[in-house]
Amino acid sequence: MIRVENVSKSFGSFKALDGLSLQAGEGTVLGLLGPNGSGKTTTVKVLTTLLTPDSGDARVAGHSVLSDPDLVRRNLGLSGQYAAVDEKLTAFENLHMVGRLYGMNRRTAAARAHELLESFRLTDVAGKRSGTFSGGMRRRLDLAGAIVARPKVVVLDEPTTGLDPRGRLDTWDVVSRLVADGTTVLLTTQYLEEADRLADHIAVINHGRVIAEGTATELKQSAGTERIDVVMRHAADLTAAAAVLEQAAGPDARPELDPQNLRVSVAAPDGHRMLVRVLSELDSRSLPVEEASLRRPTLDDVFLQLTGHAAAAGQAAGQAAQAPAAQAGQAAQTPATQAPAKVEVDA
Known part of the structure; x- marks a missing residue:
């Protein structure tokens, strides 16, 4: 359902992706780990057609981001690093709007919104403005928006950043339910406990290339x-x-x-x-x-051994590529037929 084939992407002299290759099967979670600046969010932007690779190709549900970008978007849901909800709209209005943007008629969009509000335990606040919600509630609403059109693949870019422990547990529960329903999930994260708990397969990337991959158990065993x-x-x-x-x-x-x-x-x-x-x-x-x-050994030990620093480190490396990557990202905005999404670039 996800296949990245020898993808490279540069911003000026900075090489964000350097021959990256990944794949994920149907109904599985692929965990993408790496320090800031490793290429995680650049990978997300290539998969979601917001950036065009310099070389190589990426496919979502069998469709190429180069030759079939519209079909990629029809099969893809995206939840970025920050909850992309309209604070002036109610929970219901947010989901209804996304449904309409995907081309649903009013009745179908309303029915899907109510279905998701119940599934994500937001029925009690359906009529309240989302600007009053807690971080965990906003994240659940954002995730609900990402699957309004029942996509085959959902990309979650550091979905629990900034959440309290309760919000993280709620998000993990949502991801588990998505996979149980057959959805394929690409999860980028710096929380190794999160990858350990959710991912069927993990790829560790650094400097735009995969430096290790396997199950959590296999990676731990590699740490010695x-x-x-x-x-x-x-x-x-x-x-x-x-x-x-x-x-x-x-x-x-x-x-x-x-x-x-x-x-x-x-x-x-x-x-x-x-x-x-x-x-x-x-x-x-x-x-x-x-x-x-x-x-x-834990995944933290694996990460430290492979990258030379802890999972939460590496801020300087990420900041070095922030400006050129952001300019490139602004050049490729999501089309009107796609659900609204906000992605912070972490080249």
């Missing part, structure tokens, strides 16, 4: 051995604790420090035996430990 996490009681002891962990893990080990949470982490080839040695050495050096654990 178990890891030791040690939380120190005093911030002043972090450096000394890191030295202890490095000595225990071997000369090639690179302990990771999290000063905010007073945590030191390192790969543990010997598992629990190494944990015992580390705790004994920390005790002998009078370095008090608040807690210690031995755990399997």
Whole structure:
């Protein structure tokens, strides 16, 4: 249902996509991970026909973004990084408007709006202006708008950015229900827990190309051995604790420090035996430990290993390409037959 074939896209001297290839089957979730500036949103804009690739092709439900852009849009729903709802309209009016833009008559558009309001638990606020809604409610309304025309493919570009935990859980529930109904979902996210929970297949991209892909389990296994996490009681002891962990893990080990949470982490080839040695050495050096654990690798470890920094990092890289990418995006606006959508460019 989604196929990206060797797509490249540049903005001046900046290469946002560099031979990117992806695919997703019917009724599955493809999770697209990458730091800011990696090419996630440029990929979204190519798939949604808002940008034309310099080379390669992308297909949605079998239709090419180059030769059949109208058919791509007819089979595609989009929810951008920010909820694209008209704050002056009610929840019902927002969905009814989208239905009319897709060419539905008034009666069909109204029936579909009521159906979605019930499905997304918004019936009680159907007559209220969406400007009064919470972030989670606005996101649910935006997602409902993305599927008014029952698209075969839905693209969700960082759908839970800025939401509180309740709003994130609501959004995850909506995505799960979409997939259960046979919809194919492309999910771009920096929340690794989100990808772990929702995605059937994950592709990690950086500098516009895929650097790893597989299921969440396969990617975690690629991160190698178990890891030791040690939380120190005093911030002043972090450096000394890191030295202890490095000595225990071997000369090639690179302990990771999290000063905010007073945590030191390192790969543990010997598992629990190494944990015992580390705790004994920390005790002998009078370095008090608040807690210690031995755990399997997470997607965070995979992301850090592959990209060199944590999932929420990389702001500078994204900002470097922001201006030229934004100018290119403005040149290709969504047509009147497509549901309104707002996409922030993250080249």
